[in-house]
Amino acid sequence: xxxxxxxxxRRFGTLTANDRVDFAARRGTVHAxxxxxxxxxxxLMRILQGVDQPDEGSVIVDGKxxxxxxxxxxxxxxxxxxxxxxxxxxxxxxxENLILAREPADALGRLDIPAALAAARALEHQAGVTLxxxxxxxxxxxxxxxxxxxxxxxxxxxxxxxxxxxxxxxxPSQVRDLIGLLQRLKADGRTILFISxxxxxxxxxxxxxxxxxxxxxxxxxxxxATSKAAIAEMMIGEIVDAPAARPASAGTAVLSVVDLxxxxxxxxxxxxxxxLTVHAGEIVAVAGVAGNGQDELVAAVTGLGRRLRxxxxxxxxxxxxxxxxxxxxxxxxxxxxDRKAEGLCIAASIADNTIAxxxxxxxxxxxxxxxxxxxxxxxxxxxxxxxxxxAASDLPISSLSGGNQQRVAIARELDGAPKVxxxxxxxxxxxxxxxxxxxxxxxxxxxxxxxxLLVSEELDEIIALADRIVVLFxxxxxxxxxxxxxxxxxxxxxxxxxxxx
Amino acid sequence: MIDTLFLVGxxxxxxxxxxxxxxxxxxxxxxxxxxxxxxxxxxxxxxxAFAGMVGAVWTGSPWGGLVIAMxxxxxxxxxxxLFCLTFRVDQILSGIALIVLGTGLSGFGWRLTxxxxxxxxKAPPFPRLDLPGLSDLPVVGQILFQHQPxxxxxxxxxxxxxxxxxxxxxxxxxxxxxxxxxxxxxxGIGVLARRYGCVLFGGAMAAAGxxxxxxxxxxxxxxxxxxxxxFIAIACVVFGQWRPLRVLCAALLFxxxxxxxxxxxxxxxxxxxxxxxxxxxxxxxxxxVVVARSTRLPAALGxxxxxxx
Numbered sequence: 001x002x003x004x005x006x007x008x009x010r011r012f013g014t015l016t017a018n019d020r021v022d023f024a025a026r027r028g029t030v031h032a033x034x035x036x037x038x039x040x041x042x043x044l045m046r047i048l049q050g051v052d053q054p055d056e057g058s059v060i061v062d063g064k065x066x067x068x069x070x071x072x073x074x075x076x077x078x079x080x081x082x083x084x085x086x087x088x089x090x091x092x093x094x095x096e097n098l099i100l101a102r103e104p105a106d107a108l109g110r111l112d113i114p115a116a117l118a119a120a121r122a123l124e125h126q127a128g129v130t131l132x133x134x135x136x137x138x139x140x141x142x143x144x145x146x147x148x149x150x151x152x153x154x155x156x157x158x159x160x161x162x163x164x165x166x167x168x169x170x171x172p173s174q175v176r177d178l179i180g181l182l183q184r185l186k187a188d189g190r191t192i193l194f195i196s197x198x199x200x201x202x203x204x205x206x207x208x209x210x211x212x213x214x215x216x217x218x219x220x221x222x223x224x225a226t227s228k229a230a231i232a233e234m235m236i237g238e239i240v241d242a243p244a245a246r247p248a249s250a251g252t253a254v255l256s257v258v259d260l261x262x263x264x265x266x267x268x269x270x271x272x273x274x275x276l277t278v279h280a281g282e283i284v285a286v287a288g289v290a291g292n293g294q295d296e297l298v299a300a301v302t303g304l305g306r307r308l309r310x311x312x313x314x315x316x317x318x319x320x321x322x323x324x325x326x327x328x329x330x331x332x333x334x335x336x337x338d339r340k341a342e343g344l345c346i347a348a349s350i351a352d353n354t355i356a357x358x359x360x361x362x363x364x365x366x367x368x369x370x371x372x373x374x375x376x377x378x379x380x381x382x383x384x385x386x387x388x389x390x391a392a393s394d395l396p397i398s399s400l401s402g403g404n405q406q407r408v409a410i411a412r413e414l415d416g417a418p419k420v421x422x423x424x425x426x427x428x429x430x431x432x433x434x435x436x437x438x439x440x441x442x443x444x445x446x447x448x449x450x451x452x453l454l455v456s457e458e459l460d461e462i463i464a465l466a467d468r469i470v471v472l473f474x475x476x477x478x479x480x481x482x483x484x485x486x487x488x489x490x491x492x493x494x495x496x497x498x499x500x501x
Numbered sequence: 502m503i504d505t506l507f508l509v510g511x512x513x514x515x516x517x518x519x520x521x522x523x524x525x526x527x528x529x530x531x532x533x534x535x536x537x538x539x540x541x542x543x544x545x546x547x548x549x550a551f552a553g554m555v556g557a558v559w560t561g562s563p564w565g566g567l568v569i570a571m572x573x574x575x576x577x578x579x580x581x582x583l584f585c586l587t588f589r590v591d592q593i594l595s596g597i598a599l600i601v602l603g604t605g606l607s608g609f610g611w612r613l614t615x616x617x618x619x620x621x622x623k624a625p626p627f628p629r630l631d632l633p634g635l636s637d638l639p640v641v642g643q644i645l646f647q648h649q650p651x652x653x654x655x656x657x658x659x660x661x662x663x664x665x666x667x668x669x670x671x672x673x674x675x676x677x678x679x680x681x682x683x684x685x686x687x688x689g690i691g692v693l694a695r696r697y698g699c700v701l702f703g704g705a706m707a708a709a710g711x712x713x714x715x716x717x718x719x720x721x722x723x724x725x726x727x728x729x730x731x732f733i734a735i736a737c738v739v740f741g742q743w744r745p746l747r748v749l750c751a752a753l754l755f756x757x758x759x760x761x762x763x764x765x766x767x768x769x770x771x772x773x774x775x776x777x778x779x780x781x782x783x784x785x786x787x788x789x790v791v792v793a794r795s796t797r798l799p800a801a802l803g804x805x806x807x808x809x810x
Contacts, residue, residue, distance in 0.1 A: 072689065087684040089677045090800050100677055101688035103670040111668050 002027040002191040003048065003079060003160050006065065007057030010043050017043040019215040020057070025160075025208070030182060030192045032202040032223070035212035036235055036460045041195050044212070045164055048193070049081045050074035080158030082149050082166060088137045094148050095120055095133040102156055123151045128184050143174040147181065154185075161185070162193040167201055168290060168457075179205045197235070197459070199228045200492060211235055232488045235460065250467070251280030254451035255301070255420045260310035262296040269308070271296040272475035276453075278420060283442065283452040285466035287459065289495055293475040294455045298424055301453065302334045303327050315419055328357065331419030335410055335426055337455075343409045344397055351379045351393040354412050361416075386411040387437070403434025410441055420451040427461060439465060459488060473497045505640070511760050512644040516652055517718060519756025521546070521710035523655040525734035526741070526748050527662055528706025534666065534743055535699035536679035536801040539581055540596030543731025544603020545574050545704050546711035551607035553712025554722040555614050557624035563716050566624065567651075570712035571705040577603060578704020582697050589805035600731070608724040616722070624716050627651060651713045658706075659749035666745065675699060679799035682806040692806045707731070729782065736785040740792055743799060751788070758784045 004024035010017050018040045025031035035041050046052035048059055050068030058065035061077050068074045071081075088097045095116055104115040120133050129147055137145065146166065153161055163182075167175045182192050182205055196202050202209060203223060211218045211234045218234045255278040262271040271293040278284045286294050299305025301312055303324040312320040319327045328334075336343035344353050355364055355375055364375050379393050386407045390400060397405055406426070413421060423442060427435040442465060446452055456462050462469055469481045471494040479494040525542050532539050539545075552573040557566025581599055584590040615621040627649040635646040666672035677685040678695045686692050714730070715722045733755050741748030762777035 071687065087681070087687055089681040089684050091680045091797070092673070092676060096673055096676075100673065100685070101690050103673060105670045109669040109671050111670060111673065113668075 001063055004060040006060055008054045009056035010054050016215050021217050023210040025191055027191050028189045029207040030186055030205050032194045032206035032209045034202055039212040040215040078158050079160040080153035081162040086145050086149050090138050093134050098152050098155055142169045160191045164195045203228050250282045253277050254280050256313045258311045261308040262300040263306045270475050278451040278453050280449050280451050282467045283446050283465050285454040285462040285469045287462050287469050288472035292472045333413040333418035333421045335413050335423040337424035346398045349394045350397045353397045354379045382411050402429040406430050422453045424455045509643050514760040515757035518759040519752045520652050520655045521714040522730050522734050523752035524710030525707040526737035526752050528703035529738045530748050531699045532703035534679045535675045535696045537696050537700050538592045538803045541599025542707045542734050544600040545577050545707040546727040546731045547603045547607040549574050549708025549711025550715035551611050551722055554624050554715045557716050558622050563625055563627045566716050567712050570708045574704040574708020575701045578700050582700040586693055586696050592803050611722055627717050659745045662745040682801050733785055740788045755781050
């Protein structure tokens, strides 16, 4: 065994993020760790690379327990991590990034560029890729940066590579290339820990699979001895078994989108004619691999992006040409996927964030002057109702955990009875209990007659919440599934472009 | 020919006027490449001008003055580094404090020392260094090779820093620290140490520029004598897009503007001289407008580094 864990426990307050986790990755294999959001994968990774320390149990390297205090300790044992947000330095060339902090140089510190290039070529050869090493990182496409990140770990002597959701940023053909690269590295005797919740990829690359759910290891088995369906069932567990009750009837159409064509911020057409309707009392989820038009759909509906063609109707009124403020005034609420940059003002107080956007209501201000007393009373009531754990509401919202920040955002968006809620990645970076609470909020809102457009990269979330699932692939609909009609595999196939029969 | 003489004189004096700005701008280039903005150059240059003058008189040598000026410049820059890097104070605020502090220290220090004595003693100037052979070349020799040593040093420093940034491990690591300190830290590079080094170097260079100004160019110290050159130097860094050789060109441009405006005052006495005095600053604003759009500054410039541990 090259890398593993024995009885690993990590608690954060009352939450047990890792509960007696055991696994063993054999040398020269690809070991996948799968699980939904909040399954404890990230915590485990942080411990394995020495960023975090376990409360009980230990990390096992080469069959012996070890205690990592720093990432450097893990690296000294040959364990390196490829992060989701790549740790490359802009403004430097690919070659400079490769050799950073391990530069070949003479005693005076003069860089030996030929030696660096020779090392780079050797790695290239091993990995079976070809790169333009003098290209600035800023000009390199995402999959090239990822390769450089991997080669950099090899250059620095790592033989265990931990990849955290490496395919999230890749197009399907690039995913195949990455899998090919990983297989070549494996053939050279390297050990790869592959964290993912995309089962197709896991089944095609992994030798062994460890399934995690709610902080525990559910199963550890050989990929050859199992199936995608079996893994999916273990991953999702009781969530799929206990779908929330569907109300008797969906109401009138609240939000309709007809023949919508929209571009991303760079002007590239990402949404190519999509029709979609959300009724009162209904959650419609949009599923798809990231970058297949979901962001542009949301931007066109909320008014935050460019629309080329098509209509957006809210409760019978065409809102397609209205600015975001006017759309909000007509009953549109928007839960942003990017809490820190868009959803909240991270430096402002909890209270200010709770009323932001509603601050012109007569209840909160008169003649441009804020009514502090009325605001404070409203904020306390609202935050208590959403159980936001806080020391005081005038502290900056950055003092809250991700889950509590999201509770503030959702409390604000649902305050004032909106007609439709556009909810993007509502549980990103939120722990298990927070996820359950947010799901409850969305379902309650639906049961009160609200319409929800849900965009999520978490398939289990979509399956747990949605009354209807619309699948997007390359900016077009590839299918629609009603609750109970389809299985995870059918959705997965449509996400990869296969049309529904 | 009068015209040739005039142009040669103009070019040679452009080089001299560029030198104090060049030193300060090159030092600031290094500080900013490491991710630290120091808007307090003006204050450090003033202290350098004062300390250089006093040091030159006391030690009887301009080189002694230069060493003392650089030490004082490093002390002030050390204060900036301490506030910005260790205590994570806003870099602009700390820089402005440095301007006020430097102005006060130099003015007050001058009155306490040489300025209080009626007629201040003259500092020994840097000797002119004609480079054998080269200085005798027609035109080129007069423009480039009949200067004081610090003029040559400034130009050499620009080339040396350009090479240093591109071709040495230190240079590579400084660039990494200024662009993505978190990645540099994860790779095992000491972010704060690199930044401290660059800020201290920047302070020494700004003070050296101030010392050249007082000891050599003006031949004495006057309160507020730097008169905006510290800001022009910052403009040079931006105009030169954080690359030493382009910063050199930018400094020469401003030097030329200053040399030209003095000559234009004499040629055209009927035009109010204030218009000419404005020239370097107008050039600075115009230059910044031109490059500002196409410029990519060091990604971590001005932001404190907080380790993720």
